[in-house]
Amino acid sequence: MSTEPSSTADGTQLSAAELQARVEELEATVADLEADDEQQKMTIVATQGTFDMAYPPLILASTAAAFGWDVVVFHTFWGLDILHEEKSQALQLSAVGNPNMPMPNALAALPGMDRLATRMMENRIDDNGTATITELIDLSLEQGVELQACQMTIELMEYDEDDFYDDVTVGVGAATALQHMAESDIQLLV
C-alpha cells in the first residue's frame, strides 16, 4: 500500500493509518450487519379472540422459536383475550356465520350453540393430541417468544395488567409493533 496521502470522495486527505482505521471500522460494521441477518425475525399481529383464531399465531410463534427466530406477537383488540389468563381458558368458537359449522345459521344463533360448538372442538383437540391454548402460551413464553399486549386495548377493555400471564409484555403500542415489523423477515396479521 502506498504511504502517500489518499483522498476520499469529498476530497479530504487521509493518511494510511487513518485509512486503515476506516477500513477496520467498516469491516466491523459489516460483521455486525451479517450477525444481525443470521437470526430470522417474525412479527405476528393477533387481532382475533375466538377459540379457533387463537391457535394459528401461537402455533407459528412457538414453532418459529424452535427455529431460533426472534418472535414478537402483538396482541390487540380481541386478540388480547388470548393473553388474559382467565379469558384465554374460556375462548369460544362462533357458530353463527361460520361456514365450517355443520348447522344452519338459524340454529347456530340459538342460545348455547357457541358453547356446544366450542365443547365439540375442545374434545376433538384433546383426542388429536393437540396442545391447549394455555400450553401453547406457556411453551411460547418459555422459548423466549415476546407476547405483547397492546396498551391502548388494555385500557379500552378496562383490563388490569395483572390479568395477563406472567412474562407478557405490557406498555407497548403500535409504534413498538411497527418497529419490530420493519426489522422482520416475516410479518403476519391474524
Place this chain on the structure above:
Amino acid sequence: MSVTYDVTETLDVKGVSCPMPVVKTKSAIDDVPEGGILEVVATDKGSMSDLDGWAAGTNGVELLEQFEDGDVYKHYIEKTA
C-alpha cells in the same frame, strides 16, 4: 433404516401433534452434547416434513435419517455444533 445409530437420547412424542414434535425436539437437542444423536419417535404424520424443515433451517443440527417404522415415525438428528 439399515444403519443403527448410537443414540445419545430418545425423545418420545407419540400421541402429540403439531407443533409439539418440533418444539420438544428443539428443547431436547439443547441438552444433547455436540456430536450426540437424538432419536425422535412420533406418531404425527406431519413430523416427517416438519422435522426435515426444522433441521434444514436450524444451525448446529443435521437430520441423519427419518423413516416410518410400523405405526411410528423415527427421526435421527445429530447435534453438530
